Amino acid sequence: SGCTSQPEEYSRDTFAMDTIMSLSAYGPKAQDGVEAAIGEINRLQKLLSVTDEDSEVWKLNHGNGAPLSVSEDTRTLLDAAAQMGERSGGALDVTLYPVTRAWGFTTGSYQVPDPAVLQELLTHVDYRAILREGDTVTLPQGTEIDFGALAKGYAGERCALLMKDMGITSALLSLGGNIQTVGAKPDGSPWRVLVQDPKGDGGDYVGTLELVDQAAVTSGGYQRYFEEDGVRYWHIIDPATGAPARSGLQSVTIVGTSGTACDGLSTALFVLGRDGAVNYWRQYGGFEAVLVDDSDTVWITAGLADKFTLNNDAGYTLR
Ligand code: ADP
Numbered sequence: 001s002g003c004t005s006q007p008e009e010y011s012r013d014t015f016a017m018d019t020i021m022s023l024s025a026y027g028p029k030a031q032d033g034v035e036a037a038i039g040e041i042n043r044l045q046k047l048l049s050v051t052d053e054d055s056e057v058w059k060l061n062h063g064n065g066a067p068l069s070v071s072e073d074t075r076t077l078l079d080a081a082a083q084m085g086e087r088s089g090g091a092l093d094v095t096l097y098p099v100t101r102a103w104g105f106t107t108g109s110y111q112v113p114d115p116a117v118l119q120e121l122l123t124h125v126d127y128r129a130i131l132r133e134g135d136t137v138t139l140p141q142g143t144e145i146d147f148g149a150l151a152k153g154y155a156g157e158r159c160a161l162l163m164k165d166m167g168i169t170s171a172l173l174s175l176g177g178n179i180q181t182v183g184a185k186p187d188g189s190p191w192r193v194l195v196q197d198p199k200g201d202g203g204d205y206v207g208t209l210e211l212v213d214q215a216a217v218t219s220g221g222y223q224r225y226f227e228e229d230g231v232r233y234w235h236i237i238d239p240a241t242g243a244p245a246r247s248g249l250q251s252v253t254i255v256g257t258s259g260t261a262c263d264g265l266s267t268a269l270f271v272l273g274r275d276g277a278v279n280y281w282r283q284y285g286g287f288e289a290v291l292v293d294d295s296d297t298v299w300i301t302a303g304l305a306d307k308f309t310l311n312n313d314a315g316y317t318l319r
């Protein structure tokens, strides 16, 4: 009714990229911004889906070794994946798709693949075999890509840029475990987001993070898994073995200004484990991390000292 100090708020949930997404924005352009962001997410889903026969990724994966001219989005993702692939010693590898498919993580028909089958599939896994020439990409026969480890972070980053271009200064996008913020809260204070408890149910949390104009992306074995003969198998795979990465970590949360990098690194550093993650951070930097290890110890990088607050009731110890 006119005379209020509350800024306009507009929120909408949507299902895309195999997950629930919640988008909220503030200010006079809030509704336009959220709707434009959902449009962008749907565009990227159509482009990057591994199962949609009209997607660009499908065309690449079914190109039988022929060169294909690809979009700027795909080139950006391939560049980011190549850099993180190289820096992580192959812990992030976007050509892992034949392997994740064999485990059933793309379809939900889970199974432990035969070791001989896995070994054969692994011969097709190597991101360095992706040939690039200008706008053109060529995949060797048998090589298939999947941007599942990067796509939601990329979508969040793109949405934030789009909203800022529209004049939005305050928004919170939650793309299924991938948080992307625009600016600060409408009152100027930082966004406070939860780092989920890997052993709890959805509402339980390890701690909170303060974010301004940043992404926070979590990868964890608890997010998608199945159990067989008492063993838990999750969807983050170590390209060195073709099996779920067991590096001593329950979850990795990456905080940074690029959602794409945060998403890729959450996956890569989960595979690398604590020491590998800390080494990566020391060597390349540009991000901060919250690591939750198998003995319920929480490790944070120096830049989060006054941005992360442990939840003292969750049973975790901060180091
Ligand atoms: P989420 O699926 O919750 O976004 P991640 O960002 O960690 O979690 O991405 C995991 C997805 O990425 C898997 O479902 C699979 O499709 C793919 N993937 C799994 N392991 C790797 C890996 N080592 N490198 C690249 N992609 C991977």
Ligand code: MG
Pocket (backbone or CB within 6 Å): 148, 149, 150, 151, 152, 153, 178, 263
């Ligand atoms: Mg992800």
Ligand code: MG
Pocket (backbone or CB within 6 Å): 148, 149, 150, 219, 262, 263, 264, 265, 266, 267, 268
């Ligand atoms: Mg990821």
